[in-house]
Amino acid sequence: MAKKTNLEIVDQLVAETDYDRYIIQLSKKHERAIETKDLTVTYDGLKYAMNPATIAFEKNKITSLIGGSGSGKSTFLRSLNRMNDDVATVGGQILYQGVDLNAPEIDVFEVRKRIGMVFQRPNPFAKSIYDNITFALTQRGKYSRVELDEIVETSLKNAALWDQVKDSLDKSALQLSGGQQQRLVIARALALKPDILLLDEPASALDPKSTMQIEETLVNLKNNYSIIIVTHNMQQAARISDYTAFFNMGKLIEYDLTRKIFTRPKVKLTDDYVSGNFG
Amino acid sequence: MNDELYQQLTKKSISTKKDNFGKRLSLFALILIGLVVFAILFFVVSRGLSTFTLDQINPFNFVFGTQWNPGKTDEAGNQLVGALPMIVGSFAVTFLSALVATPFAIGTALFVTEVSPKWGNKIMQPVIELLVGIPSVVYGFIGLAVVVPAVRNATGGTGFGIFSGVVVLFVMILPTITSMTIDALRNVPGHMRESAYAIGATPWQTIYKVVLRAAIPGILTAIVFGLARAFGEALAVQMVVGNSPVMPDGLFSPAATLTSVLTQGIGNTTDGSLANDVLWSLAMILLLMSLLFNTIIRRIANRRALK
Known part of the structure; x- marks a missing residue:
């Protein structure tokens, strides 16, 4: 009989093990930001890109989603504010304050106002710094100049960018450095006053100093926002997050307090991954 | 809830x-x-x-x-009502002009994108874009006034014929093919050139083996666009090709194309007559040919998308 490759062994382990007992449940006293019940994603309608995942995220905490490339962590994250709508079929429930966001009658544009998202590449619009932040607001309602000014200022302050750009709000956002652009994009998301901020590897295209600034920004933000962040950087997850969820090959493997995941994970796969012995 | x-x-x-x-x-x-x-x-x-x-x-x-x-x-x-002379005429002027225009177009495009981008961007590209916009009757008129007499002096015939048509079409489709080839070359990512230089390739090796290879689908699309334009061109060709619907027996003998016969004949026939119907049939052949050209372009574009 042919010897199994490592990948096949892992595959088999994942298939055989009942991982639900490695997913911690939040108790009653923990307020929930958002939770999923048997959330699945398929791209072709046949095979799960994301196997049924049931997980609850605590309010005003930072949760890291970690795992290798193709583990499904980004797919999972994008499902939370229905960014996968036109790309994939998402099954199961996404519960936000008791409402199932995955229901067909839900207005996805309203959902995305409450659940903001920041992507890997800094992607400011080709507008001024000011207009980048006010864009979504002016599309959706009437605001006076004073109100807009105030929102721009608070958003930029929250994203720790105000001091650097307060004199050049009319300049093109594309002239900012990568790290500044990423914080501008965060400010843009904050301008809508969302509850939850989803970040898909927000610092992986940035240098260490900008990364550090983004991390500080996120830690400061968690007083007012619940943050879910996908990251490839294990130190980053360990540094900033309260909870960590480990994904592997389209499956949620283990979910626990960050310090437990990084010191004594219950699943060997998780241990291998966080200690760098993986693959 | x-x-x-x-x-x-x-x-x-x-x-x-x-x-x-x-x-x-x-x-x-x-x-x-x-x-x-x-x-x-x-x-x-x-x-x-x-x-x-x-x-x-x-x-x-x-x-x-x-x-x-x-x-x-x-x-x-x-x-x-044998249409073969016009079909042959159309294909002859089309493919000959594309055959002549393509090397010039690729050369010009390489100059603009690879050899001297600064000069090319400033002067060559505006000139090429200007040429694309010149109405075909102007090309035809210049063909009539310059090319035909020159060919007449050189060969002794009437000067009207496939060769004159090819010369005029060559000038007409050259800017089309060139500007699309420029786009194709520009779409080749800069890191491909850098990677080639980084393993010791000369500029010429980089252009020939890396850049041109990567741009082949785009260049093919440019050529087919040129073909389509030449095939469908009526006025300029009609002015210089001689409009004699007989089998061409050489490059310098008068001939006719599908389009030139159509533009000449459509006003001189009565609706419903055989003479009118056959012109519609010629138009149908033209339409089918442009559908074919379009299909080819799409095929090439799809293959490019797969990569």
């Missing part, structure tokens, strides 16, 4: 309605264009086929016959 939130999340906002309206608007535009295209196809094909249905012309004789004199019959009583 949080009812208030549910209300907020499910009520259709004005923006959502506008979004749906926009979707319907663009769908309507699509349907309208689709209808127009379908109507043109239907019209040309139904009129074009009447040659074979109403007038009982054998399609084989139409496509491969070499005598073109609608309304006249030969001794056996067959209508003289």
Whole structure:
């Protein structure tokens, strides 16, 4: 009989093990930001890109989603504010304050106002710094100049960018450095006053100093926002997050307090991954 | 369940309605264009086929016959409606002009993108774009005034013929192929060039083995666009090709193309006559050919997308 490759062994382990007992449940006293019940994603309608995942995220905490490339962590994250709508079929429930966001009658544009998202590449619009932040607001309602000014200022302050750009709000956002652009994009998301901020590897295209600034920004933000962040950087997850969820090959493997995941994970796969012995 | 939130999340906002309206608007535009295209196809094909249905012309004789004199019959009583001379004429001027234009176009494009981007961007590209916009009658007029007399002096014939048509079309399609080739070369990512230089390739090796190879689908698309333009060009060709619907026996003998016969004849025939019907059949052949060119372009573009 042919010897199994490592990948096949892992595959088999994942298939055989009942991982639900490695997913911690939040108790009653923990307020929930958002939770999923048997959330699945398929791209072709046949095979799960994301196997049924049931997980609850605590309010005003930072949760890291970690795992290798193709583990499904980004797919999972994008499902939370229905960014996968036109790309994939998402099954199961996404519960936000008791409402199932995955229901067909839900207005996805309203959902995305409450659940903001920041992507890997800094992607400011080709507008001024000011207009980048006010864009979504002016599309959706009437605001006076004073109100807009105030929102721009608070958003930029929250994203720790105000001091650097307060004199050049009319300049093109594309002239900012990568790290500044990423914080501008965060400010843009904050301008809508969302509850939850989803970040898909927000610092992986940035240098260490900008990364550090983004991390500080996120830690400061968690007083007012619940943050879910996908990251490839294990130190980053360990540094900033309260909870960590480990994904592997389209499956949620283990979910626990960050310090437990990084010191004594219950699943060997998780241990291998966080200690760098993986693959 | 949080009812208030549910209300907020499910009520259709004005923006959502506008979004749906926009979707319907663009769908309507699509349907309208689709209808127009379908109507043109239907019209040309139904009129074009009447040659074979109403007038009982054998399609084989139409496509491969070499005598073109609608309304006249030969001794056996067959209508003289052989379109082969025009088909050959059209293909000859089209492919010869593309054959000559392509090397020049690629050379120019390489100069603009690879050899001297600064000079190319400033001077060459505006000039090329200007050439694309010149009306074809101007090209035809210059052909008539310059090319035809020159050919007449050189060869001793009338000067009208396939060669003159090729020269005029060459000048016409050169800017088209060039500017599209420039786009194709520009789309080759800069890191490919850097990677080639980094393993010690010379600029020429980089251009020939890396950049051009990567741009092949784009360049092919450019050439097919040039072919399509040359094939469909009527006026400029008509002014210099000689308009004699006989099998061309050389580059310098007068000939005719599908388009030149159409523009000449369509005003001089009566609706419903055989002479008119066969012109529609020629138009149908033209239409089918441009469909073919389009299909080829799409095929190439799809192959590029797969990479």
